[in-house]
Amino acid sequence: MTDIIVGILAFLGTIFVFLAAVGMVRMPDTYLRISVTTKAATLGIGLLLIAGAIYSNELAITAKILAIILFLLLTAPVSAHLIGRTSYFSGVKLWKNSVMDDMEGKYDTSSEELRSGFETDPEKSKPTKSSG
Amino acid sequence: MVDRIIALDLIITTGIGFISAYSILYDQPALLDVAMILALIAFLGTVAFTYYIQQKNKQ
Numbered sequence: 001m002t003d004i005i006v007g008i009l010a011f012l013g014t015i016f017v018f019l020a021a022v023g024m025v026r027m028p029d030t031y032l033r034i035s036v037t038t039k040a041a042t043l044g045i046g047l048l049l050i051a052g053a054i055y056s057n058e059l060a061i062t063a064k065i066l067a068i069i070l071f072l073l074l075t076a077p078v079s080a081h082l083i084g085r086t087s088y089f090s091g092v093k094l095w096k097n098s099v100m101d102d103m104e105g106k107y108d109t110s111s112e113e114l115r116s117g118f119e120t121d122p123e124k125s126k127p128t129k130s131s132g
Numbered sequence: 133m134v135d136r137i138i139a140l141d142l143i144i145t146t147g148i149g150f151i152s153a154y155s156i157l158y159d160q161p162a163l164l165d166v167a168m169i170l171a172l173i174a175f176l177g178t179v180a181f182t183y184y185i186q187q188k189n190k191q
Contacts, residue, residue: 010156017149020146030134037138037141037145041142041146049148055156071168071171071175075175079178083141083178086185090134
């Protein structure tokens with residue numbers, strides 16, 4: 001019974017990691033790549049590690065595995081946000097079929113100034129050139 | 133350039149999964165320590181590379 005559960009969980013985890021790898025190749029845009037690798041890889045690795053915890057059936061190993069999963073769940077969104085922020089500010093283009101770009105014209109690449117769009121001073125609320 | 137950082141992150145994450153599957157297959161749970169260190173290094177490497185790219189943009 002335990003072997004069947006471990007097999008199913010490890011299979012699902014492998015499928016998700018595989019989907020992350022396929023998305024890395026197939027996605028048209030840096031931002032979409034960030035999305036697919038972060039979500040799919042986190043879920044896939046989580047399922048694989050849970051399979052290991054069920055297989056070992058020991059408290060020490062389960063605690064270690066839970067620590068790894070907690071660390072991955074904490075750091076994956078932080079690193080994804082850092083990569084996305086860096087790529088937007090360094091001028092990586094969005095995909096041509098992207099629907100919306102909320103920060104378009106609000107970031108000045110020369111002075112590194114970010115506007116909110118609600119400035120009262122008309123001089124400051126002028127739209128800057130698009131940073132791409 | 134940024135795509136390579138994402139790819140490196142995915143490679144290290146896949147390595148963690150590989151180590152996990154190996155430790156199940158050959159019944160060696162001591163290898164999970166390596167997985168934990170790899171998770172730490174992946175986060176630190178991502179932060180360091182994005183920091184360098186930001187510093188390069190400022191120049």
